[in-house]
Amino acid sequence: MDPLEDDSLPRGIALAWGVAANPQRGPKRELNIELIVDAAIQIADEQGLSAVSMSSVATALGFTTMSLYRYVTAKDDLILLMQEVGMGAPPLSIAETSDWRDGLLRWYRAVLDVFAAHPWILDVPIVGAPNTPNNLAWLEIGLEVLKDTPLDQRSRVAAMLLLSGQSRWEAQIARNYMREGEVAAANAALATLMTPEQFPYLYPAIAAGAFDADADNPFEFGVSRVLDGIAKNIADVSSGRPAPPQPPDPNREFARDEHVKKARERVKDAEGKLRDARQKEREAIAKARERAAKLQ
Amino acid sequence: MDPLEDDSLPRGIALAWGVAANPQRGPKRELNIELIVDAAIQIADEQGLSAVSMSSVATALGFTTMSLYRYVTAKDDLILLMQEVGMGAPPLSIAETSDWRDGLLRWYRAVLDVFAAHPWILDVPIVGAPNTPNNLAWLEIGLEVLKDTPLDQRSRVAAMLLLSGQSRWEAQIARNYMREGEVAAANAALATLMTPEQFPYLYPAIAAGAFDADADNPFEFGVSRVLDGIAKNIADVSSGRPAPPQPPDPNREFARDEHVKKARERVKDAEGKLRDARQKEREAIAKARERAAKLQ
């Protein structure tokens, strides 16, 4: 019946695109994926992502745990679909402006709204580039906002990626500051632990309340900087000026793989001695224990 | 012996600051926290954070699982300490420049080096504002870099927070693009699924290779924008010009709590009907099943 089916695709992705093969034979299905995902989302909304277990979802639906596996190959699939459905489609009003900056700000705020409604989305680990319809739709509408901009394709995508990251980060921070009591307590504890000598620049900042929940701090500091940065890039490009290159990092004169390996080595080396010492300590303990065991 | 002890502090934090109470009585301790944390880090370095279990760490050390609980109240403590130790102290060379922009770039690259060496740090959930020595030291040195800047305390902290977020995000992305084969495969799959009509702006971008692993794309696009944004902010402040306010969002005229609640409601409302429908469907199924059960 369903002409679209593709076994080569991860089941979750296939489901998200609605191209999963649906079998014809056998008893009629009593459940469906939307129902399952929806139940899972409801649980996550109410009790957080960690409360979403195959069993909790199944019981919410009145089925057994294992029945879900007829619709989803693994819990990861379910999580992926939750994220996709939870994000939803971006409000089209985002693109209803001719000012790219206004548009991106709308985009950003819309994303933050989604995160406010479904905070658990922030707990879903990022697996790779977006490849499900709603997630791509968010990217799409962002690119539409940038359409009259002189940026090239790569830069547009990079700009949207940047904004995505910023929105996630901001939402993350906001969530942490949700419980204000904890913040105050943490700040107080911090004050007793850190000394002005240890942290000459940080201490006064905290004393000045820079760590408190946003009082008069310009609320959207982060996005504003990001948008300013994009604006500068746009201005540079449209004035034909090449973006001034960052000063090269002596350790970054390699291809990416190479570089990461290098960095890894450098840090590893730095930690090497300490590690070796501890390894030895560990071995010494192990030996001592063996000896003790033998004696006994 | 240890004059510093504070029961009111979460054990993990106390340990990080080295102010955890160390008991006098009883048999000599065979283990110590550094050893445990170090073993855990080694496991995470080699097999990822998910491979770190109380049992795996204990066996690596040659002790029983439960013995670790004499040093750590819960696995979360261990994770917190792993993060703290994994971050390490920031290289002091970061502040050895009089140019804030250069300094922040060094800061950023140093953080990326750490993430390259310990990718699992990205998997450690952010719990709140940094409150352990090394994490604060990173913030501290960032503030030092900004010391000759006209920014006020809050803005400096906000700027560092922004840069932190960007570095995490960039590292996250970089990690995802590590497995290039997968990326290519995903892009190919995507091409078969999305149509140019559905995604008029995105489709050409992908076709143009905007999704491919960084080829000629300016490598540090994100940071460059962020630094440009901070530069603009600095310029504005030092020229006495007040930062131009973002256009107010009609939904953001409330205090933060209020706003989040509001947003939550809006999205919830939007989804309400769908949800209700599905809830009803679910109930209908449940009833049908009950009836069936009774008949049987």
Place this chain on the structure above:
DNA sequence: ACACCAACTGTACGTCATACACACCACTCT
């Protein structure tokens, strides 16, 4: 009519974090 396969159930397994009870030990106080 029959064969087959699919939908849901039930049970089982391995892993995990962690509670709790033990046996043992060293410092402290008498």
Place this chain on the structure above:
DNA sequence: AGAGTGGTGTGTATGACGTACAGTTGGTGT
């Protein structure tokens, strides 16, 4: 010196979790 106490590492147990596997039942294509 001897007892008491609170600490050590160990062993066992529990409940939650994801999911493999083996039914049992029921629809559909032949």
